[in-house]
Amino acid sequence: MELEVRHLKALCAIADAGSLHQAARRLGVSQPSLTTQLRRIENVLGAELFLRERTGCRPTSLGRAVLSRARPLVDGMSALVAEALAEAEATRPRGSRLRIGSTASRVIGGWLRRLRVALPGTDISLRVDVSAHALLRSVEAGRLDVAFVHEVEGCPLAVPEGLEQRVLVDREPQFISLSRDHPAARRRVVELGDLAGDPWMVDPTVDGEWDGVRRVLGAAGLNPPVLHGDYLTAASLVVLGEAVAPCQPTSGPRDDMVIRPLLGDPLAVRLLLVSRPGTDIEVVYAQLEDAYRDAARRASGYHEWLLRHRSPLACAP
Numbered sequence: 001m002e003l004e005v006r007h008l009k010a011l012c013a014i015a016d017a018g019s020l021h022q023a024a025r026r027l028g029v030s031q032p033s034l035t036t037q038l039r040r041i042e043n044v045l046g047a048e049l050f051l052r053e054r055t056g057c058r059p060t061s062l063g064r065a066v067l068s069r070a071r072p073l074v075d076g077m078s079a080l081v082a083e084a085l086a087e088a089e090a091t092r093p094r095g096s097r098l099r100i101g102s103t104a105s106r107v108i109g110g111w112l113r114r115l116r117v118a119l120p121g122t123d124i125s126l127r128v129d130v131s132a133h134a135l136l137r138s139v140e141a142g143r144l145d146v147a148f149v150h151e152v153e154g155c156p157l158a159v160p161e162g163l164e165q166r167v168l169v170d171r172e173p174q175f176i177s178l179s180r181d182h183p184a185a186r187r188r189v190v191e192l193g194d195l196a197g198d199p200w201m202v203d204p205t206v207d208g209e210w211d212g213v214r215r216v217l218g219a220a221g222l223n224p225p226v227l228h229g230d231y232l233t234a235a236s237l238v239v240l241g242e243a244v245a246p247c248q249p250t251s252g253p254r255d256d257m258v259i260r261p262l263l264g265d266p267l268a269v270r271l272l273l274v275s276r277p278g279t280d281i282e283v284v285y286a287q288l289e290d291a292y293r294d295a296a297r298r299a300s301g302y303h304e305w306l307l308r309h310r311s312p313l314a315c316a317p
Helices: 005-017 020-027 031-045 061-091 108-118 132-141 209-219 231-239 282-298 300-308
Strands: 050-053 056-059 097-102 123-128 146-152 164-173 175-179 200-202 226-228 245-247 257-260 268-275
Touching: 005 020, 005 031, 005 056, 005 061, 020 031, 056 061, 061 132, 097 108, 097 132, 108 123, 108 282, 132 146, 132 268, 146 209, 164 282, 175 231, 200 209, 200 231, 200 245, 209 226, 231 245, 231 257, 268 282, 282 300
Parallel strands: 097 123, 097 146, 200 226
Antiparallel strands: 050 056, 146 268, 164 268, 175 245, 175 257
16 A cells, blocks of 8 residues: 555544544544554554554654654645635636535525525535534635534534634524423423433534533433434434434424423534635625524524523524
8 A cells, every 4th residue: 555645634633633533523434444544554654653542542753753744745735726726716717606515404495595585696506514524624625615514512623724714603502302202391491310311312423413412411420322323313213212312403393203402501502604715705694694593483492592591593683
């Protein structure tokens, strides 16, 4: 095997994240795949590059030497790609175009509809990804103009240097979805202790999701069973009473499950609109804010929560 830029990128990601688990999530690959790749790189170089410890990974002396040479090469390749994309973009016939990215959100449909009305004649494209980091890298590389992402509390995003950020919601509480037969479903607000015996369903591919849930449960002294899977599967298990799952407060009502706030709002995210420098996002942000207000008003449980907390989002703009 010959070393390539992608291998150097993986080494830098491991060093920056401090663990194979976190680095794999940032790179959008599985941990076993990244572990295998690291072993192959170490075989090529003839020695270990990282010490695997209980708390994570730490570069060896050889690892530090390799990283000192790898980082300029990775940065140089990123700059080359970004400049090439910018040059290619400059040679294309100019026309109005808006390339937006987003992590999963209930507001995307309303946002797109408003943008098409506010920006007639603009070619608007959408990319939805479970990984906020993948979207941020696409904005940095010039493949997207803006990205609407969420940052799990306690798990800050690694926003590439130079990108501009605008906060839509500084702290959005995450609610919990339950089956209608769950004993806690009769309450307006659910305590974490009410869910101590329930399996929790979490999507580990969403950046920060599992770490955020684990932090909150650990702080409450709880260690419930955890199932890993996507939230489409989660919904089917919740309906059957086989699991509970965190969900966005803007989630719409359903006949077969209930959505409730958690006492004290221990789970939360920050909602951000990120763009490249010089991108005019005033209209984009205004339409996103309007779509979010509308989604919040339509979700009765969240609207009640906003009213109780006297949030300006509960009021008409």
